[in-house]
Amino acid sequence: MEEAIDGGAAHVARRLYGRSKGKALRAGQARLLQELLPRLTLDLTQPCPSAAGLFPTAVTDVRLEIGFGGGEHLIAAAAARPDVGFIGCEPFVNGMAKLLARIDALGLANIRLHQGDAAEAIDWLPQASLGRTYLFYPDPWPKRRHRKRRFVSKETLAALARVIRPGGELRFATDIDDYAGWTLARVRESTDFAWTARASADWLTPWRGWTQTKYEAKAMAAGRKPVYLTFERRRDGARDA
Template identity: 55%
Template sequence: MERLLPQLALDLSEPLSDDPAELFAARVDDVRLEIGFGGGEHLIHEARKAPSCGFFGVEPFVNGMAKAVAAIEGEELTNIRLYDGDAADLLDWLPSKSLLRVDLLYPDPWPKRRHWKRRFVNAENLARIHRALRPGGVFRFASDIPSYVDWTMIRVLRHGGFVWPAETVADWHEPYPGWPGTRYEAKALREGRRPAYLSFSKR
């Protein structure tokens, strides 16, 4: 953490060019963002699978960040940059139309009604995601909490800048292509909760 994280960490106080691909050690063709990567299983899997893509990973908790840093070093990945602050700040820092995809996978559902205002999916953050995505870029949201899935559907469709292309139930109950699964998802399945995998394309 002391040696490698400073090399991987994004510094939002630094000015950024119109091409965030320049932030990676090797040239990448496009850039994706994962918000709240937890233990980093999905982030590392995606970076390994797509070495020509750059990945920004956001995780405020030190244990998750430490796991990601260890995996990045162990696999010698050069296409990941990390940020341990608020994902909203990172989205504001990024140039408009700079991301191919934004993933929000199993976010904290804040199940108590008085805490709903803390949910990451809200009008302000959806506007941030929409601004940062390229036309045709994709916002992916996965959750095993039905109330948060409904909440997200309502707010994304209310935004008006996204298209939900699903045509059948399988389109949102089947995992994403190449999905590696996560420990949290495995626990949800063991406890009988069926996840939803939503994908919204920017108009």
């Protein structure tokens, strides 16, 4: 067990499941990992006084993407909103290399990165420092005995509730019905988040300006139908209002 760096939710050192390496990297990708990644990486060994202060220019909001994969959504979101700071977390080195190539090509200055478990970055961030968090197609771990490896848990929801400001959002997409039900059940038990859907169109329609991720394209090609769930961070005492 490790102490939280900023005195926030206690960070429990946990195993990160899933692959961290795939195909051999090209020379250009290896160079970006060596030279660009260290310049954009969060320094979790130092306290984080302010999430907005991680960016070189003033930002109006800070948003976090957990497990960005190939970075399709993160790049599009950051390019569309240069006034917003984005933090991307991804342990898979090939995904990180792909994202770095896009950041470099587009000259984006509003992305910061953590190559590893997003839970570490979440525990490091100050309270109420994020306006929005994205969790798209997290690894489904379909076997019953592996479900405890899923990113969504009572503990991660509590950690996210600490860093998402009241009125802020957690956006979640999955193509696995059982993971949607699992997440809804955990949100239902939480006093921190409320599912905002009013009608089926709300969970069957992607968010405005949505950029399809590689995983979603594969899921749809295989005939699976995604759901898009938006959870609002409750303001204190709002649960039974």
